Amino acid sequence: MFKKLKPNQMVESVCDIKLDELMKRGISNIIIDLDNTLIPWGEEYIIPEVYQWIKAGQEMGFKFCIVSNGSFKRIRHFASKFGMLAASKRGKPLSRAFKNAMMTLEGNKHNTAVIGDQIFTDILGGNMLDLYTILVEPISKKEFIGTRIMRFFEKTIAKRRRP
Numbered sequence: 001m002f003k004k005l006k007p008n009q010m011v012e013s014v015c016d017i018k019l020d021e022l023m024k025r026g027i028s029n030i031i032i033d034l035d036n037t038l039i040p041w042g043e044e045y046i047i048p049e050v051y052q053w054i055k056a057g058q059e060m061g062f063k064f065c066i067v068s069n070g071s072f073k074r075i076r077h078f079a080s081k082f083g084m085l086a087a088s089k090r091g092k093p094l095s096r097a098f099k100n101a102m103m104t105l106e107g108n109k110h111n112t113a114v115i116g117d118q119i120f121t122d123i124l125g126g127n128m129l130d131l132y133t134i135l136v137e138p139i140s141k142k143e144f145i146g147t148r149i150m151r152f153f154e155k156t157i158a159k160r161r162r163p
Contacts, residue, residue, distance in 0.1 A: 004127040005119050007135035014038065014115060014136055015053045019060055022113060027132060028061060029107035031087075031098060033116035034068040034078055040140035046081060047139070054082050065101045067092060069121065093125030102129075119154045 011017055014037065022030075035041040038050055054064060064084040068075050069092055079086035087101035102112050113132040116122020117139070126133040 007123045007133040009134045012137045015049050019057050027113045029105040029112040030064045031101040031114045033122050036117045036138040063105050065105050067101045092121040098125050
């Protein structure tokens with residue numbers, strides 16, 4: 001079980017992900033979380049550096065799809081601003097959310113990565129389908145109460161994984 005909670009890669013921000021390295025791995029599709037991965041939780045503004053990273057990826061041929069447990073109206077709003085696709089099924093970490101996103105992207109487990117800031121939703125969900133997973137640090141300390149509770153468990157697991 002703990003193996004499914006371990007990301008393939010950890011970075012501080014999406015901007016630290018080297019898109020050329022993902023491409024070398026054969027990845028061309030990216031399922032990405034919204035809140036605290038692309039934008040601060042509950043906010044309406046887009047961080048310019050994140051926007052530029054997305055645009056650079058799109059110019060390289062990457063396709064992006066937002067999967068979030070937030071409202072679909074909000075997801076569609078930001079998908080439109082970023083020029084991304086949006087998957088309609090929520091329910092991370094359930095496999096159906098990620099399978100739906102892969103179908104939306106016309107991808108498969110060999111060419112799709114998952115990027116997110118939460119171990120129990122983004123990383124677990126991606127790893128259950130054997131996708132390449134990347135954990136980013138949350139953009140903001142401001143979070144949904146349920147997420148704050150899960151962070152406690154994430155920290156506990158991280159301590160147990162240390163040698």
